[in-house]
Each structure stands twice: as structure tokens, then as C-alpha cells.
Amino acid sequence: MAKSAATISAPRKDRKFTWKEVKRQKVLLIIALIVFLYGILFYYLPLFGWATAFIQYKPKFGIFGSSFIGFDKFKFLFTNESIGFWRVMRNTFCMGALNLVTSTFMAVVFAILLNEIKPNLIKKPIQTVSYLPHFLSWIVVTGILHSALSSTGIVNEVLMALGVTDQAINFFAFPEYFWGIVAFANVWKETGWNAIIYLAAITSIDPTLYEAASIDGAGRWAKIKYITLPGIKPTFMILLLINVGNVLNAGFEVQYLLGNGLVKKVSETIDIFVLKWGISQNDFSLGTAAGIFKSAISILLIVLCNAWAKHAGEERLF
Amino acid sequence: MNQKTHKPINGWDIAFKIFLAIFMVIFLVATLYPVINTIALSFNDGTDAVRGGIYLWPRVFSVKSYSTVLQMENLLTGFKISVLRTVIGTLSSLAINALLAFVLSRKRFLFASQLSFFYVITMYVNGGLIPTFILYRNLGLMNSFSVYWVTGLVSAWNMLVLRTYMKGLSESLEESAQLDGAGYFTIFVKIISPLCKPVYATIALFVAVWQWNNWFDAMIYNRMATDLTVLQYELMKLLSSVMQQSGSAESAKDAGGANTITPITVRSAASVVTMLPIICVYPFLQRYFVTGLTIGGVKE
Numbered sequence A: 001m002a003k004s005a006a007t008i009s010a011p012r013k014d015r016k017f018t019w020k021e022v023k024r025q026k027v028l029l030i031i032a033l034i035v036f037l038y039g040i041l042f043y044y045l046p047l048f049g050w051a052t053a054f055i056q057y058k059p060k061f062g063i064f065g066s067s068f069i070g071f072d073k074f075k076f077l078f079t080n081e082s083i084g085f086w087r088v089m090r091n092t093f094c095m096g097a098l099n100l101v102t103s104t105f106m107a108v109v110f111a112i113l114l115n116e117i118k119p120n121l122i123k124k125p126i127q128t129v130s131y132l133p134h135f136l137s138w139i140v141v142t143g144i145l146h147s148a149l150s151s152t153g154i155v156n157e158v159l160m161a162l163g164v165t166d167q168a169i170n171f172f173a174f175p176e177y178f179w180g181i182v183a184f185a186n187v188w189k190e191t192g193w194n195a196i197i198y199l200a201a202i203t204s205i206d207p208t209l210y211e212a213a214s215i216d217g218a219g220r221w222a223k224i225k226y227i228t229l230p231g232i233k234p235t236f237m238i239l240l241l242i243n244v245g246n247v248l249n250a251g252f253e254v255q256y257l258l259g260n261g262l263v264k265k266v267s268e269t270i271d272i273f274v275l276k277w278g279i280s281q282n283d284f285s286l287g288t289a290a291g292i293f294k295s296a297i298s299i300l301l302i303v304l305c306n307a308w309a310k311h312a313g314e315e316r317l318f
Numbered sequence B: 001m002n003q004k005t006h007k008p009i010n011g012w013d014i015a016f017k018i019f020l021a022i023f024m025v026i027f028l029v030a031t032l033y034p035v036i037n038t039i040a041l042s043f044n045d046g047t048d049a050v051r052g053g054i055y056l057w058p059r060v061f062s063v064k065s066y067s068t069v070l071q072m073e074n075l076l077t078g079f080k081i082s083v084l085r086t087v088i089g090t091l092s093s094l095a096i097n098a099l100l101a102f103v104l105s106r107k108r109f110l111f112a113s114q115l116s117f118f119y120v121i122t123m124y125v126n127g128g129l130i131p132t133f134i135l136y137r138n139l140g141l142m143n144s145f146s147v148y149w150v151t152g153l154v155s156a157w158n159m160l161v162l163r164t165y166m167k168g169l170s171e172s173l174e175e176s177a178q179l180d181g182a183g184y185f186t187i188f189v190k191i192i193s194p195l196c197k198p199v200y201a202t203i204a205l206f207v208a209v210w211q212w213n214n215w216f217d218a219m220i221y222n223r224m225a226t227d228l229t230v231l232q233y234e235l236m237k238l239l240s241s242v243m244q245q246s247g248s249a250e251s252a253k254d255a256g257g258a259n260t261i262t263p264i265t266v267r268s269a270a271s272v273v274t275m276l277p278i279i280c281v282y283p284f285l286q287r288y289f290v291t292g293l294t295i296g297g298v299k300e
Helices: A002-008 A019-024 A026-054 A072-079 A085-116 A120-135 A138-149 A154-161 A175-203 A207-215 A220-244 A253-258 A261-267 A270-280 A284-311 B011-042 B064-071 B073-105 B112-124 B129-138 B156-167 B172-179 B184-195 B197-213 B216-221 B231-247 B249-253 B264-299
Strands: none
Touching: A019 A026, A026 A072, A026 A284, A026 B073, A026 B112, A026 B129, A026 B184, A072 A085, A072 A284, A085 A120, A085 A175, A085 A220, A085 A261, A085 A270, A085 B011, A120 A175, A120 B011, A120 B264, A138 A154, A138 A175, A138 A253, A138 B011, A138 B231, A138 B264, A154 B011, A175 A220, A175 A253, A175 A261, A175 B011, A175 B264, A207 A220, A220 A284, A220 B011, A253 A270, A270 A284, A270 B129, A284 B112, A284 B129, B011 B264, B064 B073, B064 B264, B073 B112, B073 B156, B073 B184, B073 B197, B073 B231, B073 B264, B112 B156, B129 B216, B156 B197, B156 B264, B172 B184, B184 B197, B197 B231, B197 B264, B216 B231, B231 B264
16 A cells, blocks of 8 residues: 555656646546545545544534633543543454454465365365355344354354253353454454455465475475465565554444443443444544544554564565 | 375375365355355244254245345335445446546656545545544535445545556557547546456445445434435344343343244345345456455555
8 A cells, every 4th residue: 555655656757747738638637636625525624523522512613613622531531430441442452453363364374275275176166155254244244143152053052062061151141252252253254355365475476486395395384384474474464564553443343233231341442432422422522532542543553563564674564 | 186196195294184174164164054044044934943953944944034024114225225325336436436546547647646645545544433423414414315425435445456457557559549639538438447347347346345235324324314224224223132132141041032023034034135135246256356356455
């Protein structure tokens, strides 16, 4: 992403700002202007809406008519124990990090294993099936998950048949299972999809490397360890850096749909918090403050990880 | 497959193959079983299904659940609106993003870097839920169909994928067309777009899936407008009554008694209706989205 941002800023010789040129590319400029205005309206205007966090927002007075309160909402957010903002932060961060680690790990493992299957007649159908869950909505997926994990569901049936438990477990009633369920849901839904990019990276590895390794007597494991894994490392790094910035964003639908009163303490994420306080309780200023804090942390995470990647001499975003 | 018979049989190799086979079988079962089970349940008789024990095939075949679903006014409205928003949203978004990508991939265009940067930033920073909510309300997008397609028209990521693809096309065709006096619109429609069919298919699929599966906007902005509801949101309401129940401690004990809530067969039928269109389409578009994702990933 940012790489392309870097390449596009390279100056071109054949672009000169003259009226003749402007006239010549009138059509391009008109389209660009329309799209630019659209962007200002729908993407940049909400950024000015951040001002909402610093005023006591009253809808009928608007942003300019409401009274200025400075950082009061942030202070309230950080210091008021009863609204549980830090708990919500912890939930979001932990679930996001857990999801990132488990789904990346599974995608890499799946891609490597799938690549070991040589006949296309077997490989292709598996791949097709692996994409399926990505196309289902979270509503359907959580519905499925819910019936699978319910006390009469298939998971309990299997557990009881195997003798792991003699009484059905109601997985959604225990806070200690919740993060694991969310991580599992993400793995189930996205493994095949996330593996696409790793598979592409594996196929682009020079096949002569494998041939040379075979001649040297390298086994399957040695080839994976010394050729495949280093080969997908750049892709891995770039995706990691992008996803680290999304760790705090990856917590709404599943948690909202699977959460319930019993697991509320571990299931609530920032986005749910914002929805609850901002939309349901109508405290727009508090909701915005929480949203700003989330964005600030996300950007901080990207910058830190990028700096770390740069320091370690790895692939990086900017 | 292995023709080199002189190679000694390696114990590790066999162990690996067994492991691979087991892994893939578990993966396939875990992915497919819940979906097949949902379909089987949807075709089973409602009262019979309460007994449980339906796995891959309906025990007492019945299509009554589907007729029940088809009689639910809200689901029908939702289905209609979902189809509409998917069609309109996909076409409009594809057209705008393709046009923008076309503009940005023209070498002569004066503001290519500035406009790209302007949109790349939106991938990292956004106003967040509340400022967006306030804006949409001020723009009169509450309780309107427009909120489904106007608000997400330009997507930086989709635009970048399209732009990358267009940059890879040969410029000689365009130059010769220009010499023949063709304007930019003609070049876009007649020369660039036909070459972009694969990447257009990819982006169309991404947007269509997003449109079809989205319910958040319906819940936030069109909650009061029952004639503008979407299928996923109605399905959520249908399913969530059950989910909330199992969360309470007492229902953990009597989970079998599902009398007051929508029967599992009807819930399954509604789920099948929402997932069927996509399941039928995606296998044929595989080639496209794999290429599309790879372009996006490489450039990222």
C-alpha cells in the first residue's frame, strides 16, 4: 500500500502544468475533481467530526454551537472505573492479537501443506472448499457456530462420545472460553482465504531451488524450513504490519453477535463500547473520544512495528 | 507420483503423508459439515428435528420451513432490498473505482500522486463510527436506501488493485487510439475496460459479497425503516433470540425445550437462503479473485 504511495510520488518528465495540458486532459481533471469532493465529504469530513470529543455535543446546536469541554471526556474515559474502558481496551487488544496470531499461523500452515499436495485433482477441490466460509456473513457463521457449540450441538456430542466430558458444556456461558471461540471462528472463516496470498508467494519461489536442494539430499522438512519459509517471509512481514494496524479494528461483528450477558466482561470491545455509549446512550462526545483513542493506538502500533521492521532489516510499509 | 524408485522409502515421508491426509480430511469436514448440516436441517420436518440426531441428510423430508420463510414479510422485504443494494452498490462502486483507477493510471494526469495519496490515507485513518453517524444524519441519509450504496462508493484498496492492473496494460493501443482522435472516455470504455474484465470481475465479487453480507448499516441507519431492511439483519433478529437465550444460565439446563423461539429448521432455511446465492457464484469466479488478491497483495 504505502509502497505504492512511495512509487507514485516519483516525478514524471512528461507531466507539465500548462494550460494546454489542462485543456487536453479536461475529462480526467473533471472526474478527479468529483472523486476528490466525494472523498472530502465522506472520508475527511468525519475527521473534522473528531472535534465532537472536545465539546459537549448537542445535536440541535451542531459542532459549532456546543460548548467546549477540552479533554474532559477523555479524562472521564480513562479514570471512571464503572464504565470499564480499560477492560474494553484489554478485550479488544487481546482478542485482536490472538486472532492475528492464530489466523496467520493457520494460513501459513494450510498454504504450506496444500502446496505439498501435488495432484491438482485433489488440491483444487480442497482449495475451493477452503474459500467457502469467507463468503458467508458473520451472521450465518455465528449462527452455525452457535448451534454447533450449544449443549445439544455437534461439539458436545463428539466430546461426550469421546468421553472427554460426561455432561454437555454450555460454551457460551463461561467467560474463559470466549476468546478462544472468537479466535476459532476467525480461523474457521478466513484460513482458506488468507492462505491465497501465501500460496501465491510459495508458487513464485524459484523451483530450481527445490531441485538443487533435492540433489543435495534435503528432505521435505528441510526444504520447507530453508526454502519455503524464507520465501514467504516478505509477504508475511508486510501482511503482519498491515494487520497490526487493524488489531483494534477487528473486534465488532463476532463479539457483538456471540456476546451475551454472562460473558460481557470479556466480550465487549471498543467498537461495541462506542456503539453502546455513542448511539444507544446518545453520548456522542464520549463515543467519539473512545474512537479517537482507538485510532491513535492503531497508528502508534503501525509506526512502532514499522520502526521495528526497519531496525531488523525486514520488509516494511514506509 | 514418485517415479524415482531408487530412492529409499523414507519413514518420515510416509508419516508426513499420513499427517497431511488427516489434516486435510479434518479441514474439509470442519469446513463443510456445518454448512451441510444446516442444509439438511432446513429440509427436515420441524417437529422431528427437535429430537436431534440430524447430520448430513434430512430424516423426515419437508420443505415446509422454506414455505414458512417465504411467508415472512420482513425476510421477503430484506431479500428484495439485499438484491437491490448488491446490484446497485456493485455496479456503481465498480464504475467509480474503475474510472478513478483509469484517471490515476494515465501517465499524463497531472495530480496522480496527490490524488492517490489522498485516498491511501483513508485506508489508515477514518473518522470512526460517531462522526460518521453525525455526518450521515446531517446529510439526510438516515432511513434511506442511499446509505447502502452512496457511502462506500470509493474504496482505496479496490482502486489500488484496479490501478495496478491498468498500469500493467500496454500503452501502445491507447496511443494509437489517441492519434485517431479518440477521447479519454472512448479509451476507457472501448480499449481499457475490455482488457480489464478479469480484475473487474474480482472487484465486483468483493463489493457484491460485502454488500450482500452487510447488516451494520441497516441496523444503525435504517432501524426505523422496516421497508428498507436487509436480509442479513432480519436473519440476525431471527437467530439472536436463540443466542440470547442460551446465554442465560437456566436455559443451559433445558436447552431442548425450544418452543417459544423460531424452530431450528426455519432458522436453517433462512440461513440457507442468505448463503445460497454466494455459494452458487463464488466457485466460478475463483480464478479471478485469486489473481485480484495477488495483485493487491504484491503491491501492498
